[in-house]
Amino acid sequence: MRETPNKRKRKSLDKQGAGALLFLLPSLIGFAAFFIVPALRGIFLSLTDWDLLGKPGFVGLENYGKLLTDEEFWNSMLVTVKYVFWNIPLQTVLALGIALVMDRVTKSSVFRGIILIPWLLPNVVVALLWLWLLDPAVGVINSTVQSWGMKPINFLTSTELALPSIAGINIWRHMGYTALIVFAGLQGIPREVEEAALIDGASPWTRFIRIILPYLRPVLAFVIITSVIGSFQIYDTVAITTRGGPITATYVIYLFIFKNGFESYLMGYATAASMILFLILMGVSFLQMRIMRASESDF
Template sequence: MPARPSAGAGGGQRRPDDTKLALLFIFPAVIGLVLFYFWPLVRGIWLSFTSWDLLSPERFVGFDNYTRMFADPVFWNAIWVTLEYVVLNIGIQTVVALVIALLMQRLTQSTLVRGLILAPYLVSNVVAALVFFWILDFQLGIGNQLLEWIGLDRIGFFTTEEWAIPTIAAVNVWRHMGYTALLIFAGLQAIPQNLYEVARVDGASELRQFTGITLPLLRPILGLVLIISVIGSFQVFDTVSVTTSGGPVNASRVLQVYIYENAFAQFNFGYASALSVAMLAILVVVTFFQYRITRAGQTDLN
């Protein structure tokens, strides 16, 4: 009687099916995603079509909240203030982080230096905001005392309309630039060094190497950094809340603060939900165009 061929004859042993094990490990994450992301999203969209003050039952009002939102001057001011903050924060932060990453690559790759650069990111937003709020206080802040010592006038960094948003943006740039720099630094590490060697042999200057090699090959990581940073910047809340509370007047009342005030100060959860849906729509549109423009999912490395 001929022997039966072994399981590995002709093609090697069959790999075990790990699908069930994989699903077992994924299941807790899926539960968390549904409970803490998907369900609140659906619930928030539903509440945007209702009038609800937390104490009485929800009352369906259709598109009334959205009609009110489009006619609300404070909402449009909050959009403008948020955009101003996003442009300042992202513009300054990206440039500073790129410079820091390039300096780390050229001058030192010490783990200690990376840790020091990342240190501000480990400080909570509230603590960082309160420290800068004290440093830049108009009367007692050491920052204004230094300005006066060198012969300049004191500046109401958190108390004047023209300085409130730039100051808040600067505080958050200080806190996040190290983290952003390390992301860019990781992208720089992935660029083959032989490309720079060939460019030097051809006589390319440092500027030409930066514009012709570094920036094009950093495009995917820069696109990722911009998408993450823009989403985070639109959601700024704690720094504003503990320093200006949206003032003076509405100069720093960003959209997230306006949503909070409607929900937890006025208990108008229906209108606050409509504002949140508007922010979600803005972020979806901005992220889509950012992804398409930066082509963050593609790379020039072959």
């Protein structure tokens, strides 16, 4: 009685092995050609000196050595890190705030759809939009500021404000989306726990610190880790608005790599820089996971 179906199952499994390959094949080709091979080729190219013409000449670790002492590279890294610090903390706090307000005020999906709009639109459009709103001469914000008798604010054209302004643009773009993830996390908190705290007379602040934050910790960890990874890869907004300037105030790492690779055709140098960025991101992510998992245990 038991043997027949088992046998039949095994037979169908053998057939499956061959069939599985057919189902996998298109994605395997795409995965190999545009993910695995380029990743490996990138490692190889980073060890060569190549201007896209002729054959790549093997130079060992020379590109890495040069990068380590390249001030422009480290400056762009520093600008990127500063940008991440302007971007992530404020974005996360705002998203958490929005999620908490939504939880109390409205769960309507129309509302959620509306606050998602900035995130759904092209970066290029968002960048153009803010370039216009923040224009020092005729932008609506500065025109209003001037009509109050104050001096216009050079959001994107001064070395001090350009980077925080770009962070602001991306906070505007991402806070609604991030809030929705946090909001989804909030729905996972058991009602009884919150009600019990209410009956015990816990203040809103205590409930926030003792219940909401600990429950949200995995969601927040996920949100922070993924948005830090994304934030390090800032390119579109900068490319449209400031193009790295004024001077080098917004010259982020993607701009450095793009310039070396696609404008100066220093393929080896650019890929080496991308590999260093990858290693740094791995390190940062690993560190964050360690830190956030460590603090998770208090609940």
